[in-house]
Amino acid sequence: MSNKISLTRYLVEQQRTHGRIPPELRLLIEVVARACKRISISVNKGALGEVLGSAESENVQGEVQKKLDIIANEVLIEANEWGGHLAAMASEEMDSIYVVPNRFPQGEYLLMFDPLDGSSNIDVNVSIGTIFSVLRKRHDDPKIIDPVSEADFLQPGRQQVAAGYCVYGPQTTLVLTVGDGVAMFTLDREQGSWVLTQDQVTIPEDTKEFAINMSNMRHWDTPVKRYIDECLAGQEGPRGKDFNMRWIASMVADVHRILTRGGVFMYPWDKREPNKPGKLRLMYEANPMGWLVEQAGGAATNGRERILDMVPTQLHQRVSVILGSKNEVDLVTRYHLEADKTA
Numbered sequence: 001m002s003n004k005i006s007l008t009r010y011l012v013e014q015q016r017t018h019g020r021i022p023p024e025l026r027l028l029i030e031v032v033a034r035a036c037k038r039i040s041i042s043v044n045k046g047a048l049g050e051v052l053g054s055a056e057s058e059n060v061q062g063e064v065q066k067k068l069d070i071i072a073n074e075v076l077i078e079a080n081e082w083g084g085h086l087a088a089m090a091s092e093e094m095d096s097i098y099v100v101p102n103r104f105p106q107g108e109y110l111l112m113f114d115p116l117d118g119s120s121n122i123d124v125n126v127s128i129g130t131i132f133s134v135l136r137k138r139h140d141d142p143k144i145i146d147p148v149s150e151a152d153f154l155q156p157g158r159q160q161v162a163a164g165y166c167v168y169g170p171q172t173t174l175v176l177t178v179g180d181g182v183a184m185f186t187l188d189r190e191q192g193s194w195v196l197t198q199d200q201v202t203i204p205e206d207t208k209e210f211a212i213n214m215s216n217m218r219h220w221d222t223p224v225k226r227y228i229d230e231c232l233a234g235q236e237g238p239r240g241k242d243f244n245m246r247w248i249a250s251m252v253a254d255v256h257r258i259l260t261r262g263g264v265f266m267y268p269w270d271k272r273e274p275n276k277p278g279k280l281r282l283m284y285e286a287n288p289m290g291w292l293v294e295q296a297g298g299a300a301t302n303g304r305e306r307i308l309d310m311v312p313t314q315l316h317q318r319v320s321v322i323l324g325s326k327n328e329v330d331l332v333t334r335y336h337l338e339a340d341k342t343a
């Protein structure tokens, strides 16, 4: 018998041995993982499967959709309406929430996803991914089963009950937390199964690597500029060490590197669109990634407050994001708070 631990066995142990998740949540996660397997098949087909290129449509945020954005969204909806134990879903690619019709099995969970993260990398064969987050629908009065609405989704990220992503790269890896640390599962394509390849992932507290889109430098706010200038000054500067830089432009791939070897990732507010709090989405990107990073011993803030404490007011809310190695995130956050005091 193989001593490899499958995703199913990991989840059964989380349910039965640790009592951390109910059976319905275990099944929901398995359905999401199966959907990711299907998305990975489409991603791998590339030009052979006519999945590359633009779909010539726009999402609610005015971004041009790629064919794979739409395919991945449909795969997740279709898989989860049947087996997800869900009340409703919300996606970066849909204008409003999708309430699971009552011809399908009903449940108390709410699933949110960025079906295809890193869309600009699809056509150039660079790592992309799927990000997901699960909340429980709140019941103010257990006797009243009120219809699900967008307001049910507007919960702070600290109330997530599961979160994860799947990165479609040289390997396909599913990364998951149910609040008991972070586990990584690699897809064994021959067996068609997810195999636990790392458990209790830990992000080093210190790092010499930052990730930010440097082309936006002239638009940054003072604290971000101060931090990056100090990194760039290297050994002779106030940090006393040389820093390396990486920017993949797929949050999934950048966060995966940080979970693997540490680093700090930033997509901060900038002056290009001053009324927009940031580029990334709170519900589909920042919350799930923030929880994963915290579960691995890192930190995640918007420069001023912990991402997971933010109470959303809109489904498609944007947010400034700084996450990764704890001491670096603390430093960037301190620079923001110091700048606020002198303003």
Ligand SMILES: O=P(O)(O)OC[C@H]1O[C@](O)(COP(=O)(O)O)[C@@H](O)[C@@H]1O
Residues within 6 Å of the ligand: 092, 114, 116, 117, 118, 119, 120, 213, 249, 250, 251, 252, 267
């Ligand atoms: O091209 P930019 O401005 O550097 O933005 C890159 C960022 O945008 C994103 O691609 C946004 O995700 P989507 O592809 O899901 O819209 C992040 O994954 C990434 O960190």
Ligand SMILES: [Mg+2]
Residues within 6 Å of the ligand: 114, 116, 117, 118, 251, 285
């Ligand atoms: Mg994204």
Ligand SMILES: [Mg+2]
Residues within 6 Å of the ligand: 069, 092, 114, 115, 116, 117, 118, 119
């Ligand atoms: Mg996307």
